[in-house]
Amino acid sequence: MDLSISYECPDCKTIFREKLTELFPGRPRLCRHCGGMTRLTPDSLRGLAADLREFIGS
Ligand SMILES: [Zn+2]
Structure with missing residues (x-):
């Protein structure tokens, strides 16, 4: 699994x-x-934290 993080463009x-x-x-x-x-x-x-929990649990 690739851990990734989301970014948002405010514009x-x-x-x-x-x-x-x-x-x-x-x-x-x-x-x-x-x-x-x-x-x-x-x-x-929050998304990263959820991904990390899944990563550790798998
Ligand atoms: Zn943009």
Whole structure:
């Protein structure tokens, strides 16, 4: 299973997922739709937490 985390673009509301293995600290995540800066949201962190629980339990 690939752990991934969701990002949201505040401008166009696009949500997309990035694999944790492809994240680099400090590198900005740009929206693929409009090129704006994306952000983590509380929902994305909850989703990651759920994925982690599943990952550990499996
Ligand atoms: Zn966007």
